[in-house]
Amino acid sequence: MSKTVFFHAGCPVCVSAEQTIADALKQPVEKVHLGVAAHRVAEAESLGVKSVPALVIDGHVFHINHGADLSALK
Amino acid sequence: MSKTVFFHAGCPVCVSAEQTIADALKQPVEKVHLGVAAHRVAEAESLGVKSVPALVIDGHVFHINHGADLSALK
Numbered sequence: 758m759s760k761t762v763f764f765h766a767g768c769p770v771c772v773s774a775e776q777t778i779a780d781a782l783k784q785p786v787e788k789v790h791l792g793v794a795a796h797r798v799a800e801a802e803s804l805g806v807k808s809v810p811a812l813v814i815d816g817h818v819f820h821i822n823h824g825a826d827l828s829a830l831k
Numbered sequence: 832m833s834k835t836v837f838f839h840a841g842c843p844v845c846v847s848a849e850q851t852i853a854d855a856l857k858q859p860v861e862k863v864h865l866g867v868a869a870h871r872v873a874e875a876e877s878l879g880v881k882s883v884p885a886l887v888i889d890g891h892v893f894h895i896n897h898g899a900d901l902s903a904l905k
Contacts, residue, residue, distance in 0.1 A: 777893075781856050781858065782855050783855060814851055817851045818896075820895070820896050820897075822893060
């Protein structure tokens with residue numbers, strides 16, 4: 758089973774994207790709010806995430822629209 | 832049933848995104864290659880698409896990563 762993670766930061770762009778995308782995907786999506794779970798910023802970065810909202814499916818990073826750069830969350 | 836359209840232009844960024852995203856979604860995805868179906872650029876634009884690859888789910892536009900601006904396809 759593929760692992761799917763949606764990284765966001767609670768911004769309006771993120772929240773709107775999150776709901777529609779998560780509903781449309783077959784597999785369950787782990788949602789990670791980097792504004793709250795700041796300790797996971799490094800994990801996001803190591804996966805190749807540059808900005809949020811971002812969806813990671815099986816190691817493939819998809820930057821969806823643009824809410825905030827990851828650097829703003831450190 | 833929601834309508835899902837994936838607009839792309841055949842670029843490497845688009846093709847890679849297309850396969851993973853289309854496989855991960857529950858619903859069937861109509862794939863529109865705007866480089867070939869240039870008459871659909873206006874349709875994409877009217878939906879709010881600014882660049883490709885872009886996924887439109889039920890009227891919500893998600894710009895995924897960045898391949899090309901729509902203006903480059905006119």
